[in-house]
Amino acid sequence: MAREGQVATAALTRERVAAAALELVDREGLDGLSMRRLADSLGVGTMTLYGYFGSKRELLDAVVDAAVSDRAPEPAGDDWRSRLRALLLGARRNLVRHPALVEIRVRQPVLQPEALRFSEAGLRVLREAGFDRREATLAFRLVFSYSFGFAAFSPAEAVEEDRAAAAAAIRALPPEEYPELSAASAEAAEAMGGEEAVEYGLERILDGLESRLRAR
Amino acid sequence: MAREGQVATAALTRERVAAAALELVDREGLDGLSMRRLADSLGVGTMTLYGYFGSKRELLDAVVDAAVSDRAPEPAGDDWRSRLRALLLGARRNLVRHPALVEIRVRQPVLQPEALRFSEAGLRVLREAGFDRREATLAFRLVFSYSFGFAAFSPAEAVEEDRAAAAAAIRALPPEEYPELSAASAEAAEAMGGEEAVEYGLERILDGLESRLRAR
DNA sequence: ACCTGAACACCGTTCAAGT
């Protein structure tokens, strides 16, 4: 029963706190999120947050949920390749928009219902494609690991500054010991975007899965 | 010119500090590594460490180097599939032995020469397999993202405790909304090991890459 | 009953004082 007119201090809820935390994390990175700073940004005392979340870990779970739930609905109708592709590229867009998500998920496995919808959708597509339950699970772990791994580790992604550092590190290598990297670095000048690279790998994976289906 | 006989306080070096940090991190996780605790374990004052490393970040780079340099030499001779497989499974063994590595690499891109040997080796195999430089780079990003992503994110890996938590979370889902996950969870009772799962995915990726080569 | 300041046990790093 929130009182209206109290604009400045609209009643807090778990959702409102999580949304503020997500915004903070998007703006300043995971390290920028502390219970103190979050409480400040909401105009409450630090310990007030513990009325909504038992611990920072629990808050981070809610941040993942908040980030995940603004996803577009999965497209239906097309063949399994298109649907799996759309699902994975949709997840990728989310990870790119909220870069702290991968960092949170490395530190703590996320098992919130909202986040598991992604697994459910992926498994369904693979089952409908013709994989049995066991192999669908294996195949899902493959595409999941790839998508999240690319977002988390793909070099020369992220900020311009990081890309420059990577290029400098490679230029500093002795070319006779690192011939391929040294040569590739020149090549990389023609800026290989993350999108092109992630889609190349995804198509190879889909090819590999498709040939498994044909072999049945 | 280290004095002999001073066993208890053998002269510190960057390598010795990094080795102690790796041991600490293996034993207690990345959160267990603080400059204070590391200094204590070495019997020196905290600030002494800053004589060897300019910052904790720099120390973590050295930890990655220390963990990476105990890798087995890459096998030569066989066909490209076997060599790439051996390289990736070798990297995986390293990531499993030192679970903090992925966490470090998510927080800070690693560009140490020792760590880049892995990229160099991977690119070489792909080039020899017949990919041009541009596509070899794309293919390497695929296998790299998958290997590291699997180590970092593959659910139900890690500790027994985590696996139990995952199983419980899935059992708690409403089966009518999550039919595939609910059914798969029963299946998962026949404990799907990380090794089997990682190799399944790797073979699909290798299949996908091989069919690209054949299409040329 | 709800909210929260003070306090505790930690951090990484700067700075200045010790030898």
Added chain:
DNA sequence: ACCTGAACACCGTTCAAGT
């Protein structure tokens, strides 16, 4: 010149006191 304790500006969370 080298080493390092004290201090600063932070953490997450407990506990007890405020309303």
